[in-house]
Amino acid sequence: MIVHLWNYLYRNIFRFWLKWILRQFTGKCELQRICDSSKKRAERTLEIEYSLESSKCKALQSSVYASKDEVEKCVAIIITEKKINIQKDTGFVSKLQLCLLQISGCKKLYLAVEDLRKQLYNSDNKEHEEQLMELWNWLMPHEKLKARITKQWCDIGFQGDDPKTDFRGMGMLGLTNLLYFSKHYPREARQILARSNNPKLGYSYAIVGINLTEMAYNLLKNGFLKTHFYNLVPGEPQLKDFHQFY
Structure with a gap:
């Protein structure tokens, strides 16, 4: 009071x-x-x-x-x-x-991130499907998918045989973050994926990645990332700056 x-x-x-x-x-x-x-x-x-x-x-x-x-x-x-x-x-x-x-x-960055989060994964959307396939190819370059819906998705940390169900909370933002990291830091991404398969200390790579997206999103939404971007970006922060933070 x-x-x-x-x-x-x-x-x-x-x-x-x-x-x-x-x-x-x-x-x-x-x-x-x-x-x-x-x-x-x-x-x-x-x-x-x-x-x-x-x-x-x-x-x-x-x-x-x-x-x-x-x-x-x-x-x-x-x-x-x-x-x-x-x-x-x-x-x-x-x-x-x-x-x-x-x-x-x-x-403006928050609005752009929010738009991506609200965009639901649509398996009928060619661009969405291409991004999902690209994620697999970056993480598993030496193994081909046997089908679009397959248990192989569990090998990179999705919960079931169709990853689209795991993107419900963070929408396309979750996939975009995972793809950005895998594409720009392929060596590190594959190392982390390999460690996620540890029989005792393992974790679901993709699911943890989506949870990290949620954490980054909430930090941006609540204003806690402003200090980071004000220090880092000499001008307008862009979507790539959010992906880089992730």
Whole structure:
């Protein structure tokens, strides 16, 4: 109760006056002070994001959703709203643009990942079937499938003779992650698959992979991956960056 009360008072009263006092002393708005500080990468972008989302100005709030083509316009609006002299603060524009690209990029990345997760595996979809066959070929290059529906799928960690039933929770995202890892890191993927067949310490390779997809998805959904991407990607994070995290 006390924590909630303090958060409310700080966000709605104390923070406003603190920002006002600091602007009188420094001659710079909060966004400028964040960009001027020694903070780098994720630390700076997270603070910029919080500042914009906490603003009472709708234009500043909406800037965190700006597309790549809208970033320059949003920065211009922020400069006007905050009465920033960019001739005196020459590094402000480039730093703020980078932060906005990262912030909006993470939001777009989540939507792209969510679309893949919601896309159910369809055995009548040629592209889905080709990706599944490609996964088998990367993991088992020296063994051919005897049929589309076969117990051989259990050899790479699926639960039954038709893998499509195992993709229900994570949809095509689960398959895409498994395929990305197997395709870009074939040696490591085959080593892990070989260890999964240990009679005492073994595990279901594909099922564990799908569970890891769920973990990565939840981290992205809950905002815990923002720090990772803000530190790693100098701009908009792409779907391949999520696969790389996986």
